[in-house]
Amino acid sequence: LTEAALGARHRELTRLRTxxxxxxxxxxxxxxxxDGPRAIDGxxxxxxxxxxxxxxxxxxxxxxxxxxxxxxxxIAVHQVAPGAIARAGDVRANAGVIALARRPERPTRDxxxxxxxxxxxxxxxxxxxxxTLMRSAEAAGATGIVVAPGSVDAYNPKTVRxxxxxVFGIVVLEEYIVTVLNDLAAHGVHRIGAVSxxxxxxxDCQPPGRVAVVLGHETxxxxxxxxxxxxxxxxxxAAESLNVAMAGTVLLFDLFHRAxxx
Amino acid sequence: LTEAALGARHRELTRLRTxxxxxxxxxxxxxxxxDGPRAIDGxxxxxxxxxxxxxxxxxxxxxxxxxxxxxxxxIAVHQVAPGAIARAGDVRANAGVIALARRPERPTRDxxxxxxxxxxxxxxxxxxxxxTLMRSAEAAGATGIVVAPGSVDAYNPKTVRxxxxxVFGIVVLEEYIVTVLNDLAAHGVHRIGAVSxxxxxxxDCQPPGRVAVVLGHETxxxxxxxxxxxxxxxxxxAAESLNVAMAGTVLLFDLFHRAxxx
Numbered sequence: 001l002t003e004a005a006l007g008a009r010h011r012e013l014t015r016l017r018t019x020x021x022x023x024x025x026x027x028x029x030x031x032x033x034x035d036g037p038r039a040i041d042g043x044x045x046x047x048x049x050x051x052x053x054x055x056x057x058x059x060x061x062x063x064x065x066x067x068x069x070x071x072x073x074x075i076a077v078h079q080v081a082p083g084a085i086a087r088a089g090d091v092r093a094n095a096g097v098i099a100l101a102r103r104p105e106r107p108t109r110d111x112x113x114x115x116x117x118x119x120x121x122x123x124x125x126x127x128x129x130x131x132t133l134m135r136s137a138e139a140a141g142a143t144g145i146v147v148a149p150g151s152v153d154a155y156n157p158k159t160v161r162x163x164x165x166x167v168f169g170i171v172v173l174e175e176y177i178v179t180v181l182n183d184l185a186a187h188g189v190h191r192i193g194a195v196s197x198x199x200x201x202x203x204d205c206q207p208p209g210r211v212a213v214v215l216g217h218e219t220x221x222x223x224x225x226x227x228x229x230x231x232x233x234x235x236x237x238a239a240e241s242l243n244v245a246m247a248g249t250v251l252l253f254d255l256f257h258r259a260x261x262x
Numbered sequence: 263l264t265e266a267a268l269g270a271r272h273r274e275l276t277r278l279r280t281x282x283x284x285x286x287x288x289x290x291x292x293x294x295x296x297d298g299p300r301a302i303d304g305x306x307x308x309x310x311x312x313x314x315x316x317x318x319x320x321x322x323x324x325x326x327x328x329x330x331x332x333x334x335x336x337i338a339v340h341q342v343a344p345g346a347i348a349r350a351g352d353v354r355a356n357a358g359v360i361a362l363a364r365r366p367e368r369p370t371r372d373x374x375x376x377x378x379x380x381x382x383x384x385x386x387x388x389x390x391x392x393x394t395l396m397r398s399a400e401a402a403g404a405t406g407i408v409v410a411p412g413s414v415d416a417y418n419p420k421t422v423r424x425x426x427x428x429v430f431g432i433v434v435l436e437e438y439i440v441t442v443l444n445d446l447a448a449h450g451v452h453r454i455g456a457v458s459x460x461x462x463x464x465x466d467c468q469p470p471g472r473v474a475v476v477l478g479h480e481t482x483x484x485x486x487x488x489x490x491x492x493x494x495x496x497x498x499x500a501a502e503s504l505n506v507a508m509a510g511t512v513l514l515f516d517l518f519h520r521a522x523x524x
Contacts (some may be wrong), residue, residue, distance in 0.1 A: 046500045136508060141498035169500045203519055233515065236403035238308050238431045245400060246511050249504075251497065255513045257465055 009080045016054065016088040016098065023153050030103045031169075033157040036095035037062035040070070042165015049102040056096040058082045063096035070099070082238035103155060107144075107173050111184045115143025115171070117256050119214035120184075120191075122177050122225060123150035124244060125218070130154070133161025133252075134213070137170060140252040143259075146180050150217075163186040164194025173242050180244075181226050184212050191227040194251055197243050199230035204253055217246050231255070271316075271342045276473035278316065278350040278360065283338050285415050294429075297418040298357035298473045299324035302332070304427015312363040318358040321346045325358035327455060332361070352443055366443040369406075369435050374445045377405025377433070380474035381516050382446075382453075383441050385412035387480070388507060392416070393424025393444060394507035395477070395514075399432060403522075406433025412479075443488050447476050452490040452521075458503050464516040471522040477510050484508050493517070 018025050019034045033048070034040050043050060044066075055067040071077040085098050098229050111121045112118070119137045124130045129153050137145050147154040154172050173180070184191055193199070193214045216222035222230075233247045241247070278285050284296045296302050296312070297375045305312060306328075317329040319341045347360050352469040374380070381399045386392045392414050399407050409416040416434050435442070446453055452469050455461070468472035484492075494510045503509070 046504070074461045132508065135501065136504065138499045139495075139497045139504050141502035166501065168500075190315065192388070201519075203334075231399075235401045237428075238304075239397065239401035239428065240307070242398065242401050242511075246394065249508050249511055250515045257463075 008086070009078060012078070013054070013080060013084055016100070016240075017232055019100070020088065020157050023156070028157060032101045032103050032155050032160060034099040034101055035157050035161045037066040037097055038164055040066045040097060040099045042163070043099065043101060043168050044069060044073065046168040047164050048165070048168040050099050053077045053097065053099040054080050054085055054088070056080060056082055056085050059096035065195055074096045101168075104168065104172070107171055109173070109175055109179065109183055111144065111171055111173060112180065112189070113187050116210045117142045117259065118144060118146065118189065119235060119248070119252060120146040120148070120149045120177070120180060120212050120214040122148050122214060122222060123217040125152055126214065127152045127156040127158035128162045129243060129245040130156070131159040131164075131167070132165040134159070134163040134170065134249050136245070136249040136252050138166040140249075140256045141172055142252065142256070144173060146173045146175060146177075148177035150177065150181070152190050154240065157173070159225045177225060181214070185226070185228075190229070192255060193222045193225065193227035193230050194247065195221050195230050195232055197232055200234035201232050202254040202258075205229065205231055205255060205258065207255055207262060211255060211257055211259040213248070213251055214250050215244055218244050221239065267300065271340060271346070274340070274420065275316070275342060275346050275350045278362070282350065282419050284419070288417060293320040293474065294363045294417050294422060295366050296308055296361040296363055296417050297423045297483035299328040301358055301423045301425055301458070302328045302359060302361045304425070305361065305363060306427075306432050308427050308430040309374065310366075310430040312361050313358065313364060314406055315339045315361040316342050316347055316350070318342060318344055318347050321358035354479065363430075366430065366434070369433055370439065371432055371435070371437055372434060373406065374442065374451070375449050378472045379404045379521065380406060380451065381514060382408040382439070382442060382474050382476040383413045384476060384484060385482070386477065387414055389414045389418040390424045391505060391507040392417050392418070393421040393426075393429070393509050394410065396421070396425040396428040396432065396513055398507070398511040400428040400513075402518045402519070404432055406435060407462070408435045408437060408439075409467070410437065410442070411438065416448055426524040439487060440495055444475070447488070447490075450493070454490050454517060455484045455487065455489035456510075457492050457510065459494055461494035463496050464493050464513055464520075467491065467517060469517055469524060471521055471524050473517060474524035476509070477506055477512055477515055480506050483507050492510070
């Protein structure tokens with residue numbers, strides 16, 4: 001790779017940095033920043049529309065491998081100067097590979113009428129937790145995840161990375177929480193709210209076939225949102241609480257399995 | 263705080279840095295490095311023997327609060343120069359507070375004879391995953407966790423931080439894996455191995471009252487270790503696998519609850 005070719009990437013990398021850091025720039029461009037080999041692999045496995053992949057000329061191992069797979073799949077792969085990706089990405093400094101994908105088409109609220117398993121995030125502030133929940137939701141068989149405005153951006157690069165590609169594997173609906181909860185009720189979906197205390201144990205819950213699990217703020221909880229039932233993961237010992245991603249993972253697997261057996 | 267007093271901390275902080283980075287130094291000193299306010303809070307809640315707490319003179323919020331609580335509890339609290347903790351700790355740069363605690367007394371293998379819920383980590387390499395598993399294990403009601411030599415150090419500062427104090431709340435046994443699995447069998451504990459494919463679903467498992475969940479390497483799995491039954495968390499969609507901390511969390515809550523109902 002010539003100095004000139006490396007230099008020519010400069011403007012693209014500046015754009016990449018802006019997209020990685022600025023939600024409104026991402027929204028306007030309709031692009032998703034996918035950081036690191038695992039998330040890119042996950043996106044490829046789910047047939048995400050990856051437009052461009054940037055890989056460090058000195059990348060090796062998983063980063064080089066995923067770039068090879070992307071190139072073999074017809075994706076434009078650009079090599080960039082050593083360290084340039086670490087400076088462009090805001091997420092994990094040394095992954096050595098970063099991709100830009102087209103954002104999946106935004107669904108409308110009508111999507112809630114279909115599908116039997118929903119996850120509703122009322123107020124998840126940590127992008128890593130939201131991404132972990134997306135990964136668990138997909139693995140547990142969710143139709144989709146609702147990300148209310150009180151939560152972090154569903155396409156935050158840290159969320160995308162933690163989702164390991166799951167953000168491309170399930171429906172992602174960004175919509176007001178009360179509207180969603182009312183719609184779900186109107187469509188006959190049983191709304192189960194997760195709270196850190198005062199709910200019944202998930203294994204004492206008998207959900208019907210169609211169910212939505214509603215996850216609130218780490219400490220403020222659900223703040224009186226309209227749900228049909230409250231569940232709490234019982235905790236032993238001095239454990240005050242699991243984080244919302246871990247508690248949510250336990251609940252999604254348990255409750256979706258119970259709903260399936262209903 | 264005078265310049266002289268700040269300077270006097272220099273040797274202590276050098277020692278702290280060594281302890282944070284060097285397992286054998288920690289082992290020899292019998293000390294645990296606890297990084298950040300949440301983990302320190304968790305250690306206090308579990309009556310860990312905290313000897314010293316270092317707090318940035320400019321710390322505020324959670325870091326300053328936990329230092330105040332520690333001081334009120336009679337723990338020696340030392341203020342240090344701005345940024346000095348970020349340089350001493352190897353873990354999270356800006357927590358602003360770090361503590362040293364005495365390591366809990368090492369249990370012997372005899373401990374496996376007692377207690378009904380064990381978690382056995384054959385080969386967990388990521389300290390964050392191990393810490394998350396400790397937190398889940400405690401919350402799910404585990405007696406203790408076995409950390410085999412193929413795994414990361416149970417008292418790695420990143421593990422301690424991710425455990426949110428749980429490392430002080432359950433028995434931690436560092437012992438060879440096959441020895442432990444044989445001992446558990448001899449004590450009549452049912453050994454359930456978690457594998458990423460080929461096992462039965464946890465909800466099809468009927469564990470007896472005493473149970474050990476055995477977690478292997480992220481990709482190599484259990485490599486033929488002696489267990490009584492294999493379970494697999496069923497995955498939907500394109501999800502290849504959850505990480506070992508998430509899958510383990512699902513299994514611990516589900517299987518320990520089933521064992522309790524046995």
